[in-house]
Amino acid sequence: MNQQELIQNAWTLTEAIEAAVGKEDWAQAAELDEARAPLVMSLQADQPADALIVIRKIQASMDAVAARARDAQTALSATYRRSMDGAKAASQYHQAARL
DSSP states (O other): OOHHHHHHHHHHHHHHHHHHHHTTOHHHHHHHHHHHHHHHHTOOSOOOHHHHHHHHHHHHHHHHHHHHHHHHHHHHHHHHHHHHHHHHHHHHHHHHHHO
């Protein structure tokens, strides 16, 4: 596979990752990222200007997806903490009611 094909395949996977993230399908996004990683790693340093534009778009997308994943993880952690606090409070209530 030549460099142009690698870049095009990496971009196609990037668009699919963005679509999966848009649906909050993190498992699908991770699978697609695993498929894209070897393509990105095999890109050579010397690229024509048009290829560099696509590569920069891929990099920007990777940064945006990583930021969105961090935000989703933070929100999920906060929800988990609230749920655990609620379960603990319910348990304490039931324990006090038995007395």
